[in-house]
Structure formats: C-alpha cells, structure tokens
Amino acid sequence: MEVSKYNQKYQILLIITDGIISDMEKTINEIVRGSDNPLSIVIVGVGSADFDRMDDLDADTEPLYSKKYKRYMSRDIVQFVPFREFRSDPYKLARETLQEIPNQLTDFFLKKNIFPNPAKEQQRQQIMSKLSLRSKVNPNQQLDLYTSKLKDELMTQCENMGIDTFQVQDFIEEKGLYENNVNIVLDLINWDAYINPLFVKKVKPLPKYGGFGKFQDDPQDQ
Structure with a gap:
C-alpha cells in the first residue's frame, strides 16, 4: 500500500x-x-x-x-x-x-517523514467551540460530571455482568469505592465488616435540641 x-x-x-x-x-x-x-x-x-x-x-x-x-x-x-x-x-x-x-x-x-495534515477550518471551529464551552463550566461542576460519568460506567459494567445495580448503589453510598473497578465491587460488596478509611459519609446536621426534646432557638434567628 x-x-x-x-x-x-x-x-x-x-x-x-x-x-x-x-x-x-x-x-x-x-x-x-x-x-x-x-x-x-x-x-x-x-x-x-x-x-x-x-x-x-x-x-x-x-x-x-x-x-x-x-x-x-x-x-x-x-x-x-x-x-x-x-x-x-x-x-x-x-x-x-x-x-x-x-x-x-x-x-x-x-x-516515512509523514506528519498529520493540518485540521480543516470546520474541524478547528468545532475544537474552539468545545474549548470555549469547557472554560465556562465551573471546575466543581466538571469534577461532578467526571465522577458521575465514572459511576455510570461502573454501573453499566456491573449490569452487564449480572450484578444487582441497586445493591451496588447502596454499597457505594454507604461505604464508597476507592477505585472504579468492578472486581473490587465483587470482592467487597458482600463483606459486611469492610471499612473504607478514605470514605467520609455525608451526614445531615442534627437539629439543635433544648430541654425535653424542644428545638433550641438559634440566636441568629432572634
């Protein structure tokens, strides 16, 4: 050729x-x-x-x-x-x-001393458009989108392997996953004693109570 x-x-x-x-x-x-x-x-x-x-x-x-x-x-x-x-x-x-x-x-x-041909004008405009949109996205939003994509990929792998995705979802929310690897899920999902030291579960703040179960007034609300 x-x-x-x-x-x-x-x-x-x-x-x-x-x-x-x-x-x-x-x-x-x-x-x-x-x-x-x-x-x-x-x-x-x-x-x-x-x-x-x-x-x-x-x-x-x-x-x-x-x-x-x-x-x-x-x-x-x-x-x-x-x-x-x-x-x-x-x-x-x-x-x-x-x-x-x-x-x-x-x-x-x-x-062969052959180098890629320069991008056509239409391709260049598409690239610039994508870069422009990316720069407008908040870094935290980018991170959320990235982690959400990884999670979706993991759930798809689990589903393809016949693993209960609801059980996987509960496992991730309760204990977290230190690596996006379906084999780790298989190894740990049924291990009740497993503790992930890197995972900090989000806990809703408890309401402030006064005596006898009554809510304590916040000074800022007065």
Whole structure:
C-alpha cells in the first residue's frame, strides 16, 4: 500500500488462533516484510494451547530476523495477547490488545517523514467551540460530571455482568469505592465488616435540641 502525505492510511490485522503456528520461519519472513508497510498485527491466542513460541513473534526484546530476506524487521508490528489471562476483565483485554498500536502507527509515519495534515477550518471551529464551552463550566461542576460519568460506567459494567445495580448503589453510598473497578465491587460488596478509611459519609446536621426534646432557638434567628 502506497502512503503519502495525502494518502495517510494504516491497517490492523487481527488474528485469533487456538493453536501455535506450524511454520514459524515462514511467518517470521512475512512479518519482517510487513514491517515496511503501514500495518500492525494483533494475535489473540484462545484456549489452553502452549503459546510460548508466539511470544517470540511479539519481538519486544529482540527484533525478528528473516533468513529469506537476510535482514531484521524495520520496526515492531506484532502484539500477542493470551486471552486466558484477561478473559475475566474485558477492559484489560482491550487495553492489552491495543496497547502497542499507537506507537507502531506513529513510528511508521515518522520513518516515512509523514506528519498529520493540518485540521480543516470546520474541524478547528468545532475544537474552539468545545474549548470555549469547557472554560465556562465551573471546575466543581466538571469534577461532578467526571465522577458521575465514572459511576455510570461502573454501573453499566456491573449490569452487564449480572450484578444487582441497586445493591451496588447502596454499597457505594454507604461505604464508597476507592477505585472504579468492578472486581473490587465483587470482592467487597458482600463483606459486611469492610471499612473504607478514605470514605467520609455525608451526614445531615442534627437539629439543635433544648430541654425535653424542644428545638433550641438559634440566636441568629432572634
């Protein structure tokens, strides 16, 4: 694929496999050849097979060498992810799967001396409009919006995993949550003795009482 300043394209190849590669040398040859192209390869290993050889393709510590082309890969383009290590956490799985792609993409275009095209006027106006709206929002409101968004994301995760969201809501209000992590909710939600030292529960101020249960007059009200 020909790329240039006016034709900025990049491909991601996702391979899902339940077994090891039978022809490692041929695979390495193709990866080395592909390292010159706008390409990233993500390999996800599923099942209980022995994927130790697949880690060699990841080439995080040592670049792959092709006997056929008699050269090393020009850049790292492979990311191997063992699914069984992240199957219980889809967010960690997504992070691990996509972790190296941004650097691989920028590395390719920098080697080609290709830089992002300047934003069009319409895009620039949209960005400026968003920045203008953001500057008008009170910092406390921004924080409330941010924490509210995190809470909504957590509740959605819990709902997708079949957890009682009403129980989660009660847990957060009563004991707080020191990290926005659904696994922590699973571990602590049924632990009655759990105490969060970082959580300060909001308590409504008690009314001032005088003798015999009567309200005490506030001097400021007189």
